[in-house]
Amino acid sequence: MDATQSDTFFSMQNDPAEYLTDAAQRMVLYWDAMRQRGNQYLEHMAQLAPHVLQFDYELIMSGKDLPQPVNYGLVKIIPPEGTMVDETRRPFVVIDPRAGHGPGIGGFKADSEIGVALKAGHPCYFIGFLPMPEKGQTIETVMKAEAAFLERVIERHPEAAGRPVLIGNCQAGWAVMMLAATHPHLCGPIISAGAPLSYWAGVRGKNPMRYSGGLLGGSWLTALTSDLGNGLFDGAWLVQNFEGQNPANTLWSKQYNLYSKIDTEVPRYLGFERWWGGHVLLNDEEIQYIVDNLFVGNKLSTAGILSEEGVQIDLRTIRSPIICFCSKGDNITPPQQALGWIPDLYESVEDIVAAGQTIVYAVHEHIGHLGIFVAGSIATKEHQEFAHNIDFIDCLPPGLYEAVIEEVGSDAANPDLINADHISRFEARTPDDIRAMGGNTPEDERCFAAAERLSEVNLGLYRTLWQPFIRALGNDETAEWMRRMHPLRSGYEIFSDRNPLMAPLESAAKTVRENRKPVKTENVFWQWQSVFSDGIEESLDIYRQTIEDLSEKMFFGLYENPITQAMLGLRSSDDPIRPSPGHDPLHLAYVERRMEELRTSMDQGGPREAVIRSIIYIRMPDNAPDERGFAMLNRIQKLYASDITLDELKTLIREQLFMLLLDENRALETIPGLLKGYEDKGPQLLTLVQQVVTAKGALTKPLEKRLASVEKLFVSKKKK
Structure with missing residues (x-):
């Protein structure tokens, strides 16, 4: 056996001891973190106004x-x-x-x-x-x-x-x-x-x-949960729904991440759990x-x-x-x-x-x-x-x-x-x-509409047959006991210092930190641990995907059935299940009135309207304004000590856009009239337009053509 082989052999011999020492220390530190989490939960929930704001x-x-x-x-x-x-x-x-x-x-x-x-x-x-x-x-x-x-x-x-x-x-x-x-x-x-x-x-x-609503028969279960809480719904049930969407993270990854990074991860983990458990x-x-x-x-x-x-x-x-x-x-x-x-x-x-x-x-x-x-x-x-x-x-x-x-x-x-x-x-x-991102077909919409109808039926049945009985049994003491027994709430409390079995952990964790010997990531057993963790996570993802596929098939299998839909009062027609609410006649009348007002006011205003209208006209085909144009507009506004407010600027931009959309040719033809009396400032105002429209970068050929047509409008009066 040469020296290299000997070093490799002894390194392999030391791998198990190093890994087991590290694993034992990590386990102690991990459970101490759980103890801290439980104590933090009790302290947090005892506050009058618990929150996680990090600002005064x-x-x-x-x-x-x-x-x-x-x-x-x-x-x-x-x-x-x-x-x-x-x-x-x-x-x-x-x-x-x-x-x-x-x-x-x-x-x-x-x-x-x-x-x-x-x-x-x-x-x-x-x-x-x-x-x-x-x-x-x-x-x-x-x-x-x-x-x-x-x-x-x-x-x-x-x-x-x-x-x-x-x-x-x-x-x-x-x-x-x-x-x-x-x-x-x-x-x-x-x-x-x-x-x-x-x-x-x-x-x-x-x-x-x-x-989930359709598979559970609708919102009757929400009413039942609230009645068992004596008129209060425990938010822990909502959190549990969130956690159920990603069992790999809930059951393994989140905790393994803490365990594998126990020397650095505890503060971040506890900070998040302070909110997640509140x-x-x-x-x-x-x-x-x-x-x-x-x-x-x-x-x-x-x-x-x-x-x-x-x-x-x-x-x-x-x-x-x-x-x-x-x-x-x-x-x-x-x-x-x-x-x-x-x-x-x-x-x-x-x-x-x-x-x-x-x-x-x-x-x-x-x-x-x-x-x-x-x-x-x-x-x-x-x-x-x-x-x-x-x-x-x-x-x-x-x-x-x-x-x-x-x-x-x-x-x-x-x-x-x-x-x-x-x-x-x-x-x-x-x-x-x-x-184009994807969505429901009309047939899918009918399935969800059927689930809504079933929810209304089941909720009505529950309120008629069972709710009086459930409410008669409820009281504040049993409701509080049920909340404390919720798996998410008890999962925090059971690992706190209220549990006598957790008492030795604080001193044990202190001793471990003083004698900490983390294993190198090159250790073969550490690498096997990572592979094992990846396998568990992948298995849980497969489980999640299987459950999700089964849930989808069950949902559509139940609610796509034409007999189910007929029993729930859905007509077998092509009418949309959720028709658009339509247009408000008053709003339509208002729009028509405003359009007429804008048509008659195209020639009203001054240089400000001319500049804004020109900028919008030039950049309209681009359809992608960015922050530089607005920043340049603000800079110009401050330079010329303009007293226009943000709301006035917003209104001005909208009005000038609508004028261009209503009648682009007339909106352009009236620009020289807006500059009447300011002909000597035409080149200066045109420079402002050019600065704003080119703030994003060089103009394309179509935009250059639009700029050229605007330039003629700004200098035409001066030449006469």
Whole structure:
């Protein structure tokens, strides 16, 4: 045996001992982390207002003091030391989902939605909630409370350029959209992140969570769970639904990641678990409203919900720009659910323009559901770009756009007009681009409609036959006992210091850290462990895929049956199951009146209208404005001390676009009239136009031709 073979032999001999020592130490440290997690859970839930905000704040308004009390509150985020905030800029208001967890995930760390808004210089507010709802609290009373909060924010910033920006994460996304539809005058741009706005939408073979309501027989189980909770629904059940979507992560990967990286992973793991385990409660009226109207019923995306006052909640009445951010890697809210409301409400982009809406969407390629609002990479790219360009987005003409965010290249034109390492452009799209992502066939829609009908039947039967009996047995003591026995809640408590068996772990972990001997990753047994872990994860993924395939087959096998559909009252016709809500005659009359007003006012205005109209005309074929043009426009505005406000600029851009769409030739012909009296400034004004339209880079031939035609309009008067 030579020296090399001897070294290899003895290395192999030492591999088992080194690995076993490391494995034993890791096991002790892992269970100590579980003990810390349990203690953290007990400490967190004992707080009066548990949250995971990493920013200091001051309470501005409590929902408990409103005429219809709710468990929500408004706080002002105190900027960290060194962060400069301009109180005259439009404020950001972040609202977290009340989907089982407690509040704060939008400000979970420095690189977060709140963090990037503060770094962009905006004052920031946060709307959070307490674990226990107020008696009689409903979704609509929460909406009214949030409207009152926004009124207070607006009062505190009278000089702000525009209404507050609203960020709604996950379940808060649809809540913000409903708020904006019922209180449009209070809302600025809306960022809906990972929000299920069209819950039936999807494609076969992927993300089958939308089938769960039909497979469980509808929302009767929601009512039963609330009755067993004595009128309260435990959010831990919602969290368990989320975890069930990815058993490989829930049952293995998350815990193995902690075990394999035990020397570095504990702080991050405990930080996340502090939020993930902070379960909250909902009133039975709240959760029933959500399930019946938004999930099983899917009524929001076709204006099928009526408020308590009988007002139709129609997303087309939102007057603020809407930014929908979603991801192909999101198995909770896939892009079809986040964006399906657009083709549900609008047949064409002309309908969107006629409604005066500006809709922007961004689709990430792979980030998961939680990553949409917690990942640092998302915060420093997408959310940062949204924050930096929010005024630009507010001034985008009506239409549908896709936000394309790219890294700034070394050859980028006018880099001084770009705020960060990325640049955003907004490419014009149509509802057909949303449809091309995949969706339901008319036959699929009938299946979901049948599931909704069955839900109504089963809920009615439950309320008639069983609910009185269940409610008679319920009381606060049994409800609290059932909540504590929930697997997710007890899983935290059982590994805390309340369990005497966990007592020796603290001192044992301290000894291990003092004598830590981590194994090298080259160790063959460590490598085998990694292979074993990969095998378990792959097996669980196969199990998940099998269950998902079976669920889909069961759903369509049951609800595609024409006899089932007939028994549930669905007609065998080609009529759409969810017809578009149609156009409001009053709105159509308003549009016609405004069109006539715009036609007659094309020759009214001055140099400002001429410049904006020319810029829009030149860049219209491009259909992809980016931030540099708006930045140049702002720079010119400041240079010439223009007193135009953001709202006035937004209105001006929209009016000039509509004029060009109504009658492009006449809109151009009237430009010289707008310059009457300013002929001597024609070249100077033309230079402004050229600076803005070329801010993105050199013009293409068609755009150069348009610029040349505009140049003639600006100099013609001077030559005479």
